[in-house]
Amino acid sequence: MAESLKDRVREKLLRQIAEDGGHPSERGEGNDPRLVALDDDLAALDEALDDDPVIEHLAAKYWVP
Template sequence: MADTLKDRVREKLIRQITDDGGRPADEDDDDNDPRLISLEADLAALD
């Protein structure tokens, strides 16, 4: 289990996009789904 709020938010974001059938935006440059790009931006903002 994650120790910090940041870790929990990161896990939730990743779980939600995975459950939705998504994958990280950088894995497939031809598939620039705005939701995946937004997720990457959200995860970067956490750091």
């Protein structure tokens, strides 16, 4: 069975966070704004239902086919 779009977006976000040298929950002063944005997008994805348009938005934003 193929992964859902939501699963593929989550995988892409986690990979990007790892490549950028951070963890999704690392917050503190001086954090990289890109890591914070990735963390926020991951949180929004985790709260989204399977048919939520935010999934399509994030897929387009992060080029997930």
